[in-house]
Every structure is written in C-alpha cells, then in structure tokens.
Amino acid sequence: MLEPRKGARRISEVPPEVLAALNRGKTATVNLVEWLALDQRVMVGHVLPAVGLKSAVTGAVAACEAEKKPSAMQFLKAIGRHLAGEIELKATPRSPFGKLLRHPSDVVRSWACFAVTYTGGLTIAQRIEALEPLAADPHFGVRETAWMALRPAVEAELESAIGLLEDWALHADANLRRCASEVTRPCGVWCSHLTRLKAEPQLAVPILDPLKSDGSKYVRDSVGNWLNDASKSQPAWVRRLARRWQQESKSPETAYIVKKALRTLRSP
Numbered sequence: 001m002l003e004p005r006k007g008a009r010r011i012s013e014v015p016p017e018v019l020a021a022l023n024r025g026k027t028a029t030v031n032l033v034e035w036l037a038l039d040q041r042v043m044v045g046h047v048l049p050a051v052g053l054k055s056a057v058t059g060a061v062a063a064c065e066a067e068k069k070p071s072a073m074q075f076l077k078a079i080g081r082h083l084a085g086e087i088e089l090k091a092t093p094r095s096p097f098g099k100l101l102r103h104p105s106d107v108v109r110s111w112a113c114f115a116v117t118y119t120g121g122l123t124i125a126q127r128i129e130a131l132e133p134l135a136a137d138p139h140f141g142v143r144e145t146a147w148m149a150l151r152p153a154v155e156a157e158l159e160s161a162i163g164l165l166e167d168w169a170l171h172a173d174a175n176l177r178r179c180a181s182e183v184t185r186p187c188g189v190w191c192s193h194l195t196r197l198k199a200e201p202q203l204a205v206p207i208l209d210p211l212k213s214d215g216s217k218y219v220r221d222s223v224g225n226w227l228n229d230a231s232k233s234q235p236a237w238v239r240r241l242a243r244r245w246q247q248e249s250k251s252p253e254t255a256y257i258v259k260k261a262l263r264t265l266r267s268p
Contacts, residue, residue: 022107025050028139043108044079055086079114198229201238228263
C-alpha cells in the first residue's frame, strides 16, 4: 500500500515502489522530500499521453533540459510554459486541461497552474477563474503553486486584481481566503516583491479587512505575515491599521493577527 504514508526524511529513503508511482503520476507527494525525489522529465512521458497530450512530451522534456538552473520548481514552470502553447484552458472533464486539473498527482495539477500563468491573451478575471480550483486544492503544494502562478498577473494589474480577489476574501473556503491574502503579500516568499503594495499597502484593505478576525489559523497566519511584510516599509500605516482592528474587534483571532503583524516592529 502506498497510502497512507508519512513520507521519507531523505531522498535516498523514498521506497522504490513509491518513487515509481510518483514518476507515473499515480499518487500525490506527501512531503517535500518526495516532491524533490521524483523526476518530472520521466513523469511527462507517462502523464501527458494519458491526458491526450502525447505530442507535447518531447517539447516538455526539452523545456526542462533547457533550464540553465534546473530545479523542481523550474521544471514545473518549464512544463507549464510548454503546455500553455499546447492546450486550451477548458476545464471540462474530457479536455486535456480538465484532466490536468483533476489528476491524482499534485505535481501534474501544479503544471496546470503554470499553464495558466503562461497562456497569453487572458484577462486577470479569466486567470483568477482558471486558477480558482487550484487555489482551493486539497494539496498544500498545489495551493502554494496556484498563488505563485497568479502573482505575475496580480502585479501587472494590481488594482483590478484586488477588486476581483475581494470575492475570495469573503469566500466560505478558507483556502481561497488565504490565497487572496498570500498572493498580494508585499514581500512574500519565493517570489518577487510587489513594489506598489510596499509603498501603498492601503490598496489591499478591501482584502485585508474581511480577514481581520478569520476563524482559520491558516488564513490568520497569512494576514499576520502580510502586515509584517508591510511593516518593513510602512510601519506607521501598519500600526494605525492594527489599532483600528483592535478597536473594531476584541476577538482572540484579531489579537493573534495583530501580534504576528507587529512582531518585527516590537523586536529589539
């Protein structure tokens, strides 16, 4: 049985049968070690023909081999970029993109994230719509890839993106609420900074305000980190927002966010 499993602590300890299943796209990764152990160049040969994209295999492998600094993340992007030129973003069950969205492998679903990034001619609203099921994905890795895949479009059309992401900030799904916060973080993690939001964090208040006492720790951590990012460039604004939130909400959830938000400003 491959599942449930805890996952190996070292790449060398990943069982051969697990690695084989990962490389064939038969199972999702359960930790970072498995994600790093699998070979996406092998995966495309198994997965793409099965979703109706046999003709894309050679190009996808070549895209990986062309990476000057090969890494698991760069391979995700390279394959996604190649697939963007091979598929339409139709999410129907029988379409190649629809099959990628519903694939059992989290890595394959992450390819779909970057296929959205690199598909030309889309409006910001179309990108957000295409990425919504991936931003709400049950697998943490896919959700992280989804916000990274959306971030370039958010940066390019910041005000329009914020207006659209307000709906996610109010969504019943905590994963979408968290994505609305995470994708707009001024500094973020493993991504370029949003220079406009570092200078004008108030632009994101329509997203942040609905989250000030969120019931999900997953969301609260993101909001606290968002404001901590902003505190490095606009400390006075963060302090004012924190005071307002404390006046408007006496909940422990708000107190948690404010403490996290002010941690850099309070450090010696």
